[in-house]
Amino acid sequence: MAIDSGASEQSHKVHRSRQSGASKKKKTKPHKNKEDNSDEKKQNPKAFAFSSNSKARRLHSRAVEKEQRKLHIPAIDRSYGEVPPYVVVVHGPPKVGKSLLIKSLVKHYTKHTLPEVRGPITIVSGKQRRIQFVECPNDINGMVDAAKFADLALLLIDGSYGFEMETFEFLNILQVHGFPKVMGVLTHLDKFKDVKKLKKTKQRLKHRFWTEIYDGAKLFYLSGLIHGKYPKREIHNLARFISVMKFHPLSWRTSHPYILVDRFEDVTPPERVQTNNKCDRNVTLYGYLRGCNLKKGAKVHVAGVGDYSLASVSGLSDPCPLPSDAKKKGLREKEKLFYAPMSGLGDLLYDKDAVYININDHLVQYSKVDDGNGGAARKGKDKDVGEFLVKSLQNTQYSIDEKLEKSKISLFGQNPNYSSEAQGGEKNSLEGQEQIHDRESLEQYLTDEDDDDASQFGEENDDDYLDDSRSLGQGKDAQNAMLKSEDTDRVEFHGGRLRRKAIFGNDVDHNDLKDSDEENEQDENDGDEDTESSSSSDFSDESGEDLKPDENVMGNISKWKESLLERAVSRQTTNLTQLVYGKSASTSPTLVTEERDSGEDEEDDDDEFFKPKGEGKKTSKGGHDDADFNLEDCSKFTNYSEPNNWKEKEVYESIRDRFVTGDWSKSALRNQVSDAKTEDEDDEYGDFEDLETGEKYESHLKDDSGTDAMDKEDDAVNKERRLKKVLKHAKFNAQYPFHLNYVQFVL
Numbered sequence: 073m074a075i076d077s078g079a080s081e082q083s084h085k086v087h088r089s090r091q092s093g094a095s096k097k098k099k100t101k102p103h104k105n106k107e108d109n110s111d112e113k114k115q116n117p118k119a120f121a122f123s124s125n126s127k128a129r130r131l132h133s134r135a136v137e138k139e140q141r142k143l144h145i146p147a148i149d150r151s152y153g154e155v156p157p158y159v160v161v162v163h164g165p166p167k168v169g170k171s172l173l174i175k176s177l178v179k180h181y182t183k184h185t186l187p188e189v190r191g192p193i194t195i196v197s198g199k200q201r202r203i204q205f206v207e208c209p210n211d212i213n214g215m216v217d218a219a220k221f222a223d224l225a226l227l228l229i230d231g232s233y234g235f236e237m238e239t240f241e242f243l244n245i246l247q248v249h250g251f252p253k254v255m256g257v258l259t260h261l262d263k264f265k266d267v268k269k270l271k272k273t274k275q276r277l278k279h280r281f282w283t284e285i286y287d288g289a290k291l292f293y294l295s296g297l298i299h300g301k302y303p304k305r306e307i308h309n310l311a312r313f314i315s316v317m318k319f320h321p322l323s324w325r326t327s328h329p330y331i332l333v334d335r336f337e338d339v340t341p342p343e344r345v346q347t348n349n350k351c352d353r354n355v356t357l358y359g360y361l362r363g364c365n366l367k368k369g370a371k372v373h374v375a376g377v378g379d380y381s382l383a384s385v386s387g388l389s390d391p392c393p394l395p396s397d398a399k400k401k402g403l404r405e406k407e408k409l410f411y412a413p414m415s416g417l418g419d420l421l422y423d424k425d426a427v428y429i430n431i432n433d434h435l436v437q438y439s440k441v442d443d444g445n446g447g448a449a450r451k452g453k454d455k456d457v458g459e460f461l462v463k464s465l466q467n468t469q470y471s472i473d474e475k476l477e478k479s480k481i482s483l484f485g486q487n488p489n490y491s492s493e494a495q496g497g498e499k500n501s502l503e504g505q506e507q508i509h510d511r512e513s514l515e516q517y518l519t520d521e522d523d524d525d526a527s528q529f530g531e532e533n534d535d536d537y538l539d540d541s542r543s544l545g546q547g548k549d550a551q552n553a554m555l556k557s558e559d560t561d562r563v564e565f566h567g568g569r570l571r572r573k574a575i576f577g578n579d580v581d582h583n584d585l586k587d588s589d590e591e592n593e594q595d596e597n598d599g600d601e602d603t604e605s606s607s608s609s610d611f612s613d614e615s616g617e618d619l620k621p622d623e624n625v626m627g628n629i630s631k632w633k634e635s636l637l638e639r640a641v642s643r644q645t646t647n648l649t650q651l652v653y654g655k656s657a658s659t660s661p662t663l664v665t666e667e668r669d670s671g672e673d674e675e676d677d678d679d680e681f682f683k684p685k686g687e688g689k690k691t692s693k694g695g696h697d698d699a700d701f702n703l704e705d706c707s708k709f710t711n712y713s714e715p716n717n718w719k720e721k722e723v724y725e726s727i728r729d730r731f732v733t734g735d736w737s738k739s740a741l742r743n744q745v746s747d748a749k750t751e752d753e754d755d756e757y758g759d760f761e762d763l764e765t766g767e768k769y770e771s772h773l774k775d776d777s778g779t780d781a782m783d784k785e786d787d788a789v790n791k792e793r794r795l796k797k798v799l800k801h802a803k804f805n806a807q808y809p810f811h812l813n814y815v816q817f818v819l
């Protein structure tokens with residue numbers, strides 16, 4: 073009974089039908105009731121209408137926003153070929169963790185640990201994407217420069233401290249430069265002990281960030297450090313975000329070419345720098361070209377330096393190429409490339425005309441050891457051509473150019489060994505060891521000398537000394553390698569990376585002079601020591617002999633040279649006069665001097681010989697100024713006629729009648745007379761008498777007596793014509809007196 077009573081008392085919960093989920097859907101799918109439902113819909117037309125006003129407004133604005141977002145101005149992508157790497161600028165106030173973030177990202181992408189962040193670092197982040205990380209400097213100029221090329225700006229903010237002015241300054245600069253994509257990253261969040269406070273701060277900073285940029289701007293949180301690095305998971309998320317981000321081209325940038333230089337090289341000839349420390353330098357800049365094409369000769373602005381024109385532009389092979397287009401997911405380990413020349417990372421260095429491969433020091437040292445010990449043992453089986461070539465290359469001390477240069481000295485033919493220098497590749501290789509020893513001692517001498525003379529030679533020598541000492545201070549094996557390499561190239565730390573600088577002729581000159589001095593001293597000390605082993609010493613000996621001969625010999629040479637100099641000078645003068653004035657000019661001075669020697673009286677007589685009367689008069693009037701007569705002056709044949717002294721009464725009276733105030737009739741008469749005179753002179757022209765022989769020469773007209781009657785008739789006709797002319801003139805004068813004067817004056 074008890075059981076029955078209990079059962080009757082038990083109250084069951086009413087079954088609640090499913091409100092959502094799959095079973096609910098199943099139940100609300102009754103096929104039978106389909107028609108009924110459709111009827112219901114028809115019956116209730118307001119079922120899908122909005123019930124709330126505000127909700128409807130919100131829905132509408134959201135739909136409009138969505139549509140608006142789709143409406144983009146079509147961006148024309150002018151790029152062809154491989155897209156240049158996107159530039160990610162990491163910005164933030166000092167000590168916020170910029171370097172650490174770049175290192176972490178590079179580590180994530182490439183699995184390489186970056187020792188130092190210097191200059192742009194290019195990495196391959198995906199099959200179609202490369203990224204260049206650049207740390208933004210903390211000064212305003214650096215920010216302006218960075219804003220010019222940034223495709224994405226990572227703004228690092230110290231979460232424990234809050235926003236700093238640098239962030240806002242950079243945001244303002246970005247706005248002026250077209251505003252690229254921006255992402256915030258909060259660091260130093262591990263300093264919060266209170267989780268609630270951390271949460272609140274995050275919220276506060278996020279909203280502040282949104283007001284500054286736009287609502288919903290992405291802000292990342294890096295919670296702290298694990299083993300001195302940011303957590304892998306957070307870096308992975310950030311990297312993923314960067315990898316898939318869409319970069320919209322900025323209009324100004326797409327229409328202007330620009331380059332973010334990731335490497336530069338000073339290619340000024342060293343001798344020019346030596347002569348003038350402040351000379352104009354030639355600088356080669358390397359980097360990916362963005363925007364549009366760049367032409368040779370285009371004017372470029374180098375940020376922070378100034379405006380320049382491009383001497384040349386050339387395309388190089390890509391130092392960090394995109395992976396092959398194989399159909400596979402992700403990147404293989406090999407394809408995880410990166411290129412950071414300024415940070416001293418990456419084994420390949422692409423130059424304008426060469427590709428350099430960096431090989432670690434411990435890999436370079438093997439060959440010398442082989443030569444000494446294992447060389448003989450391996451001789452039998454070692455038939456590798458490449459290895460042999462490398463060894464022979466290592467043993468060569470001088471390039472072919474240098475050898476050829478030195479072989480020129482064998483013009484004197486004293487030592488046939490010099491000419492063999494140009495050929496002796498094998499000989500050099502055999503004597504290599506010996507030569508190295510010589511060089512070693514030479515280097516020691518050099519350094520000693522530099523020690524002493526450092527104060528005298530100034531900075532350049534100091535640098536040389538530093539280089540030498542640096543090269544010598546690397547242990548014996550390394551020292552050998554350095555000494556060998558010093559002849560053709562010098563390994564030095566420049567621009568943030570190790571570079572081998574090729575040194576030819578001119579750089580060696582400075583040292584060669586010292587070498588020669590040293591060798592001379594060495595020769596004096598060592599006496600008969602054979603110096604054939606090193607060609608440099610031979611060269612210096614030869615040059616030394618030429619430079620420092622005995623004093624007696626020098627005296628003879630100088631005497632011989634004196635006469636040579638005189639002869640050369642005399643020749644030079646004749647040559648010069650001939651060159652400048654021609655042959656006639658060179659001979660004329662002698663003639664003139666002869667004439668001058670014969671005396672003035674004779675000169676006067678000679679002048680009259682065989683000269684037309686008119687000219688004779690002219691020469692008597694305008695003679696040469698003997699005092700100022702210059703033999704080598706081309707102006708000696710010109711006649712300097714004396715200017716009339718217009719203050720003399722006779723002179724100015726002679727032209728008085730030519731003016732308005734003068735007597736015109738007189739001048740008319742004078743004209744007639746002058747006309748007649750000129751005709752007479754014409755007739756007489758050519759009459760002269762030879763004073764030496766006493767013969768008189770007259771014109772043929774006068775001599776011919778048969779033609780006299782004809783002449784008289786002509787004279788009569790001429791006179792008539794002249795009279796007619798005068799009458800006409802007089803008539804005309806009466807009519808137009810002024811014009812007549814004018815015409816006369818001109819005549």
Ligand SMILES: Nc1nc2c(ncn2[C@@H]2O[C@H](COP(=O)(O)OP(=O)(O)OP(=O)(O)O)[C@@H](O)[C@H]2O)c(=O)[nH]1
Pocket residue numbers: 164165166167168169170171172173210259260261262263294295296297300
């Ligand atoms: N506790 C903590 N320390 C951090 C965090 N981020 C960076 N640091 C430390 O801050 C110091 C500065 O980091 P850097 O990466 O050199 O900062 P930076 O911005 O590159 O510095 P500058 O280049 O000098 O401006 C380092 O010792 C980092 O270990 C972080 O989130 N938490």
